């Protein structure tokens with residue numbers, strides 16, 4: 001069987017979480033990596049035994065790729081994904097799909113027109129805690145959700161922004177704590193509630209960072225067509241990455257997630273707990289092993305199993321578009337200082 005030819009664009013922080021699962025599969029081959037910082041591309045190419053490019057147009061033209069992984073700054077996700085789709089290359093992109101919602105719609109439409117598979121990384125859906133809550137909601141054990149709340153209080157210091165040439169800007173990051181950090185937790189909540197948006201009412205501001213343009217604080221309400229109203233609070237000026245919290249008050253109990261650990265307490269007294277499995281680890285470039293990265297492996301394997309016809313894509317472009325729409329509405333509501341209402 002022909003091995004699929006795979007490329008990765010962007011050799012920064014998230015690169016190993018994509019490269020490692022690719023090289024571990026036998027049915028695909030990492031043939032090229034690309035980074036406009038030549039030394040980064042060359043270093044990864046030598047390490048992984050593939051070609052290095054500094055220009056992705058060039059890589060698309062020369063490598064006859066079947067699949068591209070997009071690990072780039074946010075503003076490049078849409079142009080690169082659209083160009084890849086036009087070349088007939090399947091796409092797995094890091095979150096967020098794009099900065100603007102309209103660009104995300106264009107990615108999905110271009111992928112559909114060119115018959116390529118489009119996946120978007122939201123790896124936290126694969127955490128055992130997330131899976132426990134989702135399964136208990138789907139099989140009715142928790143009953144209907146009455147309301148939900150989430151909080152993300154993390155630390156993205158001035159040094160974090162100083163070390164990046166794109167973070168902290170509207171043009172390239174497209175936002176701050178919402179589009180970059182809280183997007184994962186907000187995606188989980190939307191996935192749990194599993195309904196179309198009714199309205200979004202939010203405030204978005206920069207309260208404690210002087211050197212960045214984008215928001216470091218946001219709070220608000222996301223209401224869904226099924227009647228569920230959820231609250232969110234996100235800041236990235238806290239002094240450490242405190243455990244993310246999600247709580248769902250349901251007819252038959254309360255589901256709570258603190259960091260990745262889920263605890264479900266039902267009103268009949270039963271309790272269920274799920275957390276990351278310490279036996280599952282991910283080996284980083286440096287050789288250090290840790291849990292972070294394991295869920296990327298699961299999502300990347302689902303993407304390839306789908307390409308080979310052995311599974312169904314869990315997080316498609318269409319699915320991720322709904323989270324993108326929610327995020328866009330948070331920004332629009334914050335900017336206009338008004339409620340954004342969705343038609344049914």
Ligand SMILES: NC(=O)c1ccc[n+]([C@@H]2O[C@H](COP(=O)([O-])OP(=O)(O)OC[C@H]3O[C@@H](n4cnc5c(N)ncnc54)[C@H](O)[C@@H]3O)[C@@H](O)[C@H]2O)c1
Pocket residue numbers: 009010011012013014015034035036037040054055056070071072073074076094095096121123164180
């Ligand atoms: N899923 C997660 O939990 C998670 C975690 C971290 C980052 N991310 C996402 O991964 C993406 C990349 O983030 P990062 O932290 O790795 O960023 P990064 O800045 O560390 O890496 C981005 C890389 O892209 C390269 N690049 C920039 N412009 C380029 C161009 N025109 N052509 C080729 N290469 C170019 C940069 O030189 C850099 O090496 C973002 O979308 C981010 O949100 C996701």
